[in-house]
Amino acid sequence: MADAKEIDGGVREGRRERKRRQTRERIESVALSLFLERGFDGTTIEDITEAADVSKRSFFDYFPSKEEVVFAWQDSFSDELADAIAAQPKDASIAEVIEGALTSALLAASSDPQHLAIAVLIRDTPALCARNQLKYAKLEEKLTEALYARSGGAEEERFRLRLLSAIVVSTLRIGGERWNEGLQEASLQDFAHHVFEELWTALSELGTLLRQRNPNR
Amino acid sequence: MADAKEIDGGVREGRRERKRRQTRERIESVALSLFLERGFDGTTIEDITEAADVSKRSFFDYFPSKEEVVFAWQDSFSDELADAIAAQPKDASIAEVIEGALTSALLAASSDPQHLAIAVLIRDTPALCARNQLKYAKLEEKLTEALYARSGGAEEERFRLRLLSAIVVSTLRIGGERWNEGLQEASLQDFAHHVFEELWTALSELGTLLRQRNPNR
DNA sequence: CTTTTTATTTGCACTTAACGCAAAAATACA
DNA sequence: TGTATTTTTGCGTTAAGTGCAAATAAAAAG
Numbered sequence: 143m144a145d146a147k148e149i150d151g152g153v154r155e156g157r158r159e160r161k162r163r164q165t166r167e168r169i170e171s172v173a174l175s176l177f178l179e180r181g182f183d184g185t186t187i188e189d190i191t192e193a194a195d196v197s198k199r200s201f202f203d204y205f206p207s208k209e210e211v212v213f214a215w216q217d218s219f220s221d222e223l224a225d226a227i228a229a230q231p232k233d234a235s236i237a238e239v240i241e242g243a244l245t246s247a248l249l250a251a252s253s254d255p256q257h258l259a260i261a262v263l264i265r266d267t268p269a270l271c272a273r274n275q276l277k278y279a280k281l282e283e284k285l286t287e288a289l290y291a292r293s294g295g296a297e298e299e300r301f302r303l304r305l306l307s308a309i310v311v312s313t314l315r316i317g318g319e320r321w322n323e324g325l326q327e328a329s330l331q332d333f334a335h336h337v338f339e340e341l342w343t344a345l346s347e348l349g350t351l352l353r354q355r356n357p358n359r
Numbered sequence: 360m361a362d363a364k365e366i367d368g369g370v371r372e373g374r375r376e377r378k379r380r381q382t383r384e385r386i387e388s389v390a391l392s393l394f395l396e397r398g399f400d401g402t403t404i405e406d407i408t409e410a411a412d413v414s415k416r417s418f419f420d421y422f423p424s425k426e427e428v429v430f431a432w433q434d435s436f437s438d439e440l441a442d443a444i445a446a447q448p449k450d451a452s453i454a455e456v457i458e459g460a461l462t463s464a465l466l467a468a469s470s471d472p473q474h475l476a477i478a479v480l481i482r483d484t485p486a487l488c489a490r491n492q493l494k495y496a497k498l499e500e501k502l503t504e505a506l507y508a509r510s511g512g513a514e515e516e517r518f519r520l521r522l523l524s525a526i527v528v529s530t531l532r533i534g535g536e537r538w539n540e541g542l543q544e545a546s547l548q549d550f551a552h553h554v555f556e557e558l559w560t561a562l563s564e565l566g567t568l569l570r571q572r573n574p575n576r
Numbered sequence: 577c578t579t580t581t582t583a584t585t586t587g588c589a590c591t592t593a594a595c596g597c598a599a600a601a602a603t604a605c606a
Numbered sequence: 607t608g609t610a611t612t613t614t615t616g617c618g619t620t621a622a623g624t625g626c627a628a629a630t631a632a633a634a635a636g
Contacts, residue, residue, distance in 0.1 A: 577636100
């Protein structure tokens with residue numbers, strides 16, 4: 143059990159790992175094609191495994207359920223967002239950090255044209271809608287952690303940051319819906335910037351409104 | 360097909376309707392007991408139908424899936440909240456409307472002691488977690504509509520109200536988690552009031568923060 | 577009270593998702 | 607080469623959920 147095939151410090155991908163990765167990618171790609179073609183419910187695991195040329199049993203060795211194939215890519219988005227937050231300039235305001243990081247993560251994600259089709263698929267499949275909401279919850283957690291890690295970390299800040307994360311993720315969700323409904327005339331950057339403008343303005347006005355109504359608190 | 364059994368204008372519940380309602384309630388009650396006793400995954404549909412003395416097939420005539428039994432009561436909460444919002448005094452501020460309506464809806468809901476057990480069940484069952492998130496989305500929609508209906512309805516207000524709804528629902532979610540984690544020393548009223556105080560303060564400060572950073576916008 | 581109509585319940589067969597286990601095949605290593 | 611390990615597969619099983627047609631119960635009509 144000595145370490146094998148190590149070259150300049152990194153473990154190079156052996157045949158096993160390579161094949162496993164390829165199989166996983168093949169299943170994912172084939173499954174998504176079929177989902178888009180025949181719908182999620184109209185595609186059986188057998189359809190997928192036949193097209194991907196693996197046994198039905200092997201499918202569950204790669205993905206715990208049919209749904210997870212659709213959401214496999216989601217984890218990477220959370221991670222990218224967290225990285226992007228850490229990468230924002232030190233002197234940026236919290237609004238700039240969030241807007242900057244989210245915009246760059248969104249741009250990276252949208253480079254894959256399949257994502258739009260997947261979004262539509264999710265919207266039109268009730269079973270996927272529920273699972274999709276869970277994605278937002280996870281994203282919210284990650285975002286909170288990333289913001290908390292960045293901003294010194296006073297315990298009293300936690301609620302505020304959690305709330306802010308929730309607000310941002312909600313905005314992402316609402317904005318995403320609007321983007322999918324609309325005609326995508328503007329570029330994603332411009333659209334995102336516009337939505338953030340609305341967000342900051344709305345929050346700012348909301349703050350004013352609340353302070354006026356509860357002046358003594 | 361003439362109308363039958365009508366007395367003073369209302370259609371009295373016939374034996375059919377009554378039995379159907381009773382059966383539905385029996386299934387629901389039995390199912391929840393079993394879920395709490397053996398867990399959601401550890402309870403089969405057959406367990407439920409045997410205990411409720413109906414056929415397996417009939418179960419699906421009352422509920423579209425095992426999960427829906429757990430969430431059957433949720434719709435009524437949304438409706439109560441919408442009613443409570445409409446019932447708030449005309450001259451109340453938006454914050455007062457939300458806090459007042461949500462508090463009263465929460466109090467009404469929490470009068471059923473099973474709700475706490477259900478909340479724990481949901482938290483501990485992954486399959487239910489996903490479905491649970493969908494509940495929040497629905498609540499958000501309802502809340503937006505209720506606020507929109509109340510506040511004259513300028514089209515430009517929609518985004519703000521939607522955002523505010525999202526914020527409130529997020530707060531409800533976060534507060535709910537905290538409530539379940541904690542020891543419930545305070546009363547629900549006091550706890551809710553405290554959470555709302557935090558919310559209004561945080562929003563107000565957030566507004567200030569954003570205005571300082573984006574003074575020219 | 578009997579017949580007819582309508583709504584509800586049930587039984588049964590069927591599809592599909594998902595899991596467990598042990599045999600078989602592929603790969604790594606010596 | 608031979609041996610150990612990992613991966614893949616086949617097969618059997620459980621349980622959710624659907625469709626359909628027969629049986630049953632309730633309501634309406636005669």
